[in-house]
Amino acid sequence: MIFLKLFLVFSYIGLFNFGGGYAMLSFIQQEVVQKEGWLTESEFTDIVAISQSTPGPIGINCATYTGYTAVVNDGYPWWMGILGSILTSISVLWLPFIVMIWVSKLLLHYKDHLVTQSIFRVLRPAIIGLLASAALSLMNTENFGVPLQNPVQFSISIVIFAVVFSGMYMRKLNIIYTTFSCGLLGILLYGVLGL
Amino acid sequence: MNKELFLTFLKIGGFTLGGGAAMVPMMEKEIVLKHQWLSKEEFLDIYAVSQATPGIFAVDMASHIGYKIGGVKSGIIAALGVVVPSIVIILAIAIVFSQFKDNPWVEAFFKGVRPAVVALLAVPIFSMARSARITWANCWIPIASTLLIWLCGVSPAWIILIAGLGGFLYGLYLNKKQ
Known part of the structure; x- marks a missing residue:
């Protein structure tokens, strides 16, 4: 059941996506390309190229395109692909929205606290690793020959x-x-x- | 009000190229200066919180601004406004592109584009390293997380959880020492 799986995978990607669209690419690559095989490496690279060149947040562009392509690659007609892309776009948004409503007041209150700052002092360098691993994984024969x-x-x-x-x-x-x-x-x- | 909010974010989502960070100046212009829905301080608070919460940055900003202005419903409306142009444009491209995927000219185009995409992804690593203040003392963190994900196939979610927990414990330790 590809729709349920898309929902779960993109909800998970949304919840753990810190550090912007580029950091999200390492999740999409691992879950969508390597684990589920919904996209090939070169399809994924093409999606990144198109997402970067069109208006809007790269993460949403990427989720939309992945949803469509994954459903169509699975053998469904194009209009089911549209449903897939709307599903992935919403899946990636809803958990962060709930977190935002719950956490925003708390975070504003404690944002200058030593512990909060310490969390982000470790988290930010770690996110660079997410970017680097996505770039390194894309240095492959499908993209370079x-x-x-x-x-x-x-x-x-x-x-x-x-x-x-x-x-x-x-x-x-x-x-x-x-x-x-x-x-x-x-x-x-x-x-x-x-x- | 919600209609105006939706249209404002529709405009922001449809006309900014270059991802979420590029939307911030336009959001500030529309929300703080033009419509005066929020003060500059409230806007900056939302900016800080959106960077610190999970999710797509531009959507976090939009939903948070909407939420602050008019509650949950306005939050959802603002978030939809900012994503609808993306979804429509990308869907149109995806539907057209899937017809031409095996066309040799399209394939030749993307053969040239793919190495460039990898280069475009490699550059932000270095600019982010600067803003994350990487030093000799903490450079093991990005190196370890890269190797764990890239070579060992560890999920990036574990890296986020472990780094967050590590920072939390380190913060408690510093707090106690003070």
Whole structure:
């Protein structure tokens, strides 16, 4: 029963999602790609690309897209996919909403307390590990090509990665322009030139 | 009032690119300056709490602002406002894209995009490391959590729970020492 499973998995992802959309990706990757196999690694990467380039919170974009794709990949028609995407978007929201109503007053009261600050002093560095593990897991052959089988694609991928990383790190590139430029480069190299 | 709240958050959700953090200036402009539903201090409190509670940051902000203005119902309405544009846009893309997934040109496009996405995910690691004040004394925390998730397949939820509990106990210890 994919709908029940989607509800449970995305409720769980919502409840433990600290540290923004990027930290959420490590949950989606582990639960949705690796454990349940609802998406392939490259589908997941494409979803991240699309989520980053469209308006709205990345976490919601990602949940919506995953819900649709998972249901359709499971053999249901497209309109069931719409239900799936609405289900995942709501699943990811409802528990944090309840937590917010219960906890907000308490948190405001204790926000300068030594213990509260200490919790976040440990939590923030740990969340960086969530981001790093998501990025590391995506450095795979589905996204970069197999080095020995397809050395041309692999080399191109490494160059794209290095250029985008250093460009983004040193001066803030526009994410949408960057994504589209790399896509057009892909069309030129793999489509037109047939590399 | 709820209708206006919904439309305001619909606008915020539909026109900001770059995720939740990019929405904060627009939320402040709409909520504090234009509609004056909340004071600047209330807004900053909500900002702090939303960062500290689970969930998607922009939605936490929206639901919290709505809740503060008009209770649970307004909270739900504001949250819906901020997510509806995302859901509609992404669904349209997903439906169209699934028809063209096996098209060689689309595949060529994404072959170029995928390594860039990984690079775009790697950059925030370093900018977040700066704002989380990583030093030689605490750099083992991100390293250990990366290795546990990436190599050992530990669920990120355990990392969050253990880090939260560890920070709590350490805080109690510091408190006692004081």
